[in-house]
Amino acid sequence: MSELTIVQAVNxxxxxxxxxDPDVLILGEDVGINGGVFRATEGLxxxxxxxxxxxxxxxxxxxxxxxxxxxxYGLKPIAEIQFLDFIYPAFDQIVSELAxxxxxxxxxxPCHVVVRAPYGGGIKGGLYHSQSTEAYFAHTAGLKVAIPSxxxxxxxxxLTAIHDEDPVIFLEPKRIYRSxxxxxxxxxHRVPFGSARLVREGSxxxxxxxxAMVPAxxxxxxxxxxxxxxxxxxxxxxxxxxDEAAVVRSVEKTGRxxxxxxxxxxxxxxxxxxxxxxxxxxxxxxxxxxxxTGYDTPFPYALEHVYLPNPEKIAHAARSTxxxx
Amino acid sequence: xxxxxxxxxxxxxxxxxxxxxPRDRRLEAYRWMVTARVVDERALSLxxxxxxxxxxxxxxxxxxxxxxxxxxxxxxxxxxxxxxxAVALVRGVPLRSLFDQLVGNSADLSKGTQMPNHFAYRAxxxxxxxxxxxxxxxxxxxxxxxxxxxxxxxATITFFGDGATSSNDFHAGLNFAGVFRAPTVxxxxxxxWAISLPRERQTVSATLAEKAAAYGFPGVVVDGNDLEAVYRxxxxxxxxxxxxxxxxxxxxxxxxxxxxxxxDDPRRYRTDSQVAEARQRDPIxxxxxxxxxxxxxxxxxxxxxxxxxxxxxxxxxxxAERAPPLDPHTLFDNVFATPTPRLAEERGEYDRLVREGLxxx
Ligand SMILES: Cc1ncc(C[n+]2csc(CCOP(=O)(O)OP(=O)(O)O)c2C)c(N)n1
Ligand SMILES: [Mg+2]
Numbered sequence: 001m002s003e004l005t006i007v008q009a010v011n012x013x014x015x016x017x018x019x020x021d022p023d024v025l026i027l028g029e030d031v032g033i034n035g036g037v038f039r040a041t042e043g044l045x046x047x048x049x050x051x052x053x054x055x056x057x058x059x060x061x062x063x064x065x066x067x068x069x070x071x072x073y074g075l076k077p078i079a080e081i082q083f084l085d086f087i088y089p090a091f092d093q094i095v096s097e098l099a100x101x102x103x104x105x106x107x108x109x110p111c112h113v114v115v116r117a118p119y120g121g122g123i124k125g126g127l128y129h130s131q132s133t134e135a136y137f138a139h140t141a142g143l144k145v146a147i148p149s150x151x152x153x154x155x156x157x158x159l160t161a162i163h164d165e166d167p168v169i170f171l172e173p174k175r176i177y178r179s180x181x182x183x184x185x186x187x188x189h190r191v192p193f194g195s196a197r198l199v200r201e202g203s204x205x206x207x208x209x210x211x212a213m214v215p216a217x218x219x220x221x222x223x224x225x226x227x228x229x230x231x232x233x234x235x236x237x238x239x240x241x242x243d244e245a246a247v248v249r250s251v252e253k254t255g256r257x258x259x260x261x262x263x264x265x266x267x268x269x270x271x272x273x274x275x276x277x278x279x280x281x282x283x284x285x286x287x288x289x290x291x292x293t294g295y296d297t298p299f300p301y302a303l304e305h306v307y308l309p310n311p312e313k314i315a316h317a318a319r320s321t322x323x324x325x
Numbered sequence: 326x327x328x329x330x331x332x333x334x335x336x337x338x339x340x341x342x343x344x345x346x347p348r349d350r351r352l353e354a355y356r357w358m359v360t361a362r363v364v365d366e367r368a369l370s371l372x373x374x375x376x377x378x379x380x381x382x383x384x385x386x387x388x389x390x391x392x393x394x395x396x397x398x399x400x401x402x403x404x405x406x407x408x409x410x411a412v413a414l415v416r417g418v419p420l421r422s423l424f425d426q427l428v429g430n431s432a433d434l435s436k437g438t439q440m441p442n443h444f445a446y447r448a449x450x451x452x453x454x455x456x457x458x459x460x461x462x463x464x465x466x467x468x469x470x471x472x473x474x475x476x477x478x479x480a481t482i483t484f485f486g487d488g489a490t491s492s493n494d495f496h497a498g499l500n501f502a503g504v505f506r507a508p509t510v511x512x513x514x515x516x517x518w519a520i521s522l523p524r525e526r527q528t529v530s531a532t533l534a535e536k537a538a539a540y541g542f543p544g545v546v547v548d549g550n551d552l553e554a555v556y557r558x559x560x561x562x563x564x565x566x567x568x569x570x571x572x573x574x575x576x577x578x579x580x581x582x583x584x585x586x587x588x589d590d591p592r593r594y595r596t597d598s599q600v601a602e603a604r605q606r607d608p609i610x611x612x613x614x615x616x617x618x619x620x621x622x623x624x625x626x627x628x629x630x631x632x633x634x635x636x637x638x639x640x641x642x643x644x645a646e647r648a649p650p651l652d653p654h655t656l657f658d659n660v661f662a663t664p665t666p667r668l669a670e671e672r673g674e675y676d677r678l679v680r681e682g683l684x685x686x
């Protein structure tokens with residue numbers, strides 16, 4: 001066990017995988033001598049060299065296309081996209097190609113690439129260094145989507161992603177890269193996909209979140225506890241595959257759900273969760289489902305504090321759900 | 326002015342006639358270059374003090390930007406990246422407006438929606454800059470095609486870096502411009518770095534300019550530290566464009582003296598001595614020497630110029646800092662021309678939160 005930040009845990013996960021298997025390599029912008037703009041690949045260039053920690057020209061489509069080709073040939077590439085906001089030049093390679101290779105070839109050409117990208121707001125990054133667009137990827141059949149919220153999960157989910165057989169979009173909550181620390185098991189620590197983490201047990205309302213919103217939701221749960229409201233907190237860990245059973249079970253118990261994400265509300269992942277609850281837990285619901293999310297605007301610069309969900313807004317929504325009105 | 330001596334421009338018109346850089350505007354150009362340098366110094370220190378959130382300095386690129394901007398006319402459109410502050414200055418954007426953007430206050434014409442350095446000034450035809458690399462390149466071609474269609478005697482110029490030559494839009498943009506003979510000037514500031522990636526690892530072609538050959542039009546390398554040389558090639562490219570002869574790719578060779586941005590630590594990937602060597606050809610120094618030798622400047626007026634620019638910048642920044650903050654409701658503005666019912670509802674939801682004592686900035 002070591003006490004690490006999230007970004008250090010990502011770094012340990014990468015190191016572990018690269019030591020285990022010479023076929024694992026990293027492609028990205030500034031990942032080499034610079035160690036990545038967030039330092040996630042710090043030290044890897046030194047240990048594994050330029051052949052395995054590859055600084056690419058400035059082209060996300062180049063990174064993804066090349067990673068796909070390498071994966072088809074049997075290597076295990078990990079593509080780093082500097083910010084999730086810059087993934088779109090590679091969107092075609094991801095949604096048209098990576099997601100569909102296995103299916104369209106009848107299973108002849110599985111294509112396992114891990115795409116790592118820091119995502120989310122709260123760093124005063126404005127429009128293009130803040131967005132949470134996980135829903136695009138979760139919406140695309142054939143892609144798995146993992147979003148850790150703790151150092152242990154960052155390493156454990158990353159190692160699971162690297163050992164998976166399918167493409168994984170691995171989104172890292174950059175806002176809490178360094179602010180959240182925790183114990184991380186040494187060695188080949190793996191956290192299974194599709195298994196939500198019960199952060200806190202409760203009986204009055206279920207708060208569902210992932211990534212950087214988990215600490216905010218947890219703080220809200222503490223506030224609520226002081227007011228006599230017992231909130232259960234679930235961290236989804238992976239959106240695809242989704243631990244539907246955990247969400248449904250919890251809401252069957254509490255009868256209330258508050259769904260939280262930074263992404264805009266409309267067609268956000270909370271909409272899918274709400275639909276699942278309406279389909280599978282309808283008769284357990286004691287109050288309308290609530291969503292606390294970003295607004296349906298682009299991600300702002302100066303007003304990001306207005307845009308983002310925070311513990312106060314989450315607690316407020318949970319309170320209204322429990323007390324009505 | 327031309328060599329004959331008639332003044333062919335107003336203050337709003339930064340593009341004088343004549344082939345060489347007009348003698349009577351050199352000092353003014355120098356002042357813009359100094360202004361940009363002073364803004365850089367100030368902005369870096371303001372960022373360290375937490376008074377602005379971010380900054381991407383342009384030190385080392387002043388002659389390239391000012392020289393290019395002087396070769397344009399007001400009716401031309403600029404499609405910038407995030408480092409083109411000096412271009413905006415020469416286009417007539419007030420310092421105060423630039424600082425309003427860096428602060429993100431209520432006076433910012435972009436309403437605080439963007440990170441510092443991502444400017445947009447419609448009156449100066451300085452089109453809104455974004456962070457994603459290269460996207461402006463194809464857009465500049467489209468605007469040029471529109472000018473062509475309207476038979477307007479104007480051109481577009483797009484600014485981008487050496488890194489951007491690897492982007493999809495660079496290749497698509499050059500190809501479109503070639504096919505449609507678009508009146509576009511592609512102005513690449515090769516500052517030798519794309520964050521930590523050196524120019525020679527971005528592409529193995531000997532120059533960036535030679536990439537134009539593959540798209541069937543001229544590519545020119547120019548010393549970007551030489552104001553007049555830059556002015557001349559951009560002016561020629563612009564004239565070629567409006568004469569219907571098609572686009573030109575210009576590679577202005579410069580050096581990024583500062584960090585990529587305030588988030589960057591360049592010592593991780595380059596040595597101070599590399600930078601010191603590049604600084605020997607500081608474009609401000611080169612022009613200063615020339616102005617001194619021509620008698621357009623002396624030691625006293627040089628010092629006075631820096632001081633007056635520093636004072637001007639300090640005043641402009643303080644005014645920007647004193648401006649009221651943005652009304653939080655502007656968050657919901659300009660998503661659409663008319664808010665959708667849903668946005669109107671979310672705006673109401675925000676008001677309700679504030680009434681209940683939440684969500685207040
Ligand atoms: C599509 C995209 N990928 C990555 C980034 C992150 N990024 C910001 S600036 C930059 C380097 C740009 O280099 P260059 O084009 O040479 O311009 P310079 O910053 O040197 O002016 C990178 C990789 C981005 N903004 N957009
Ligand atoms: Mg560059």
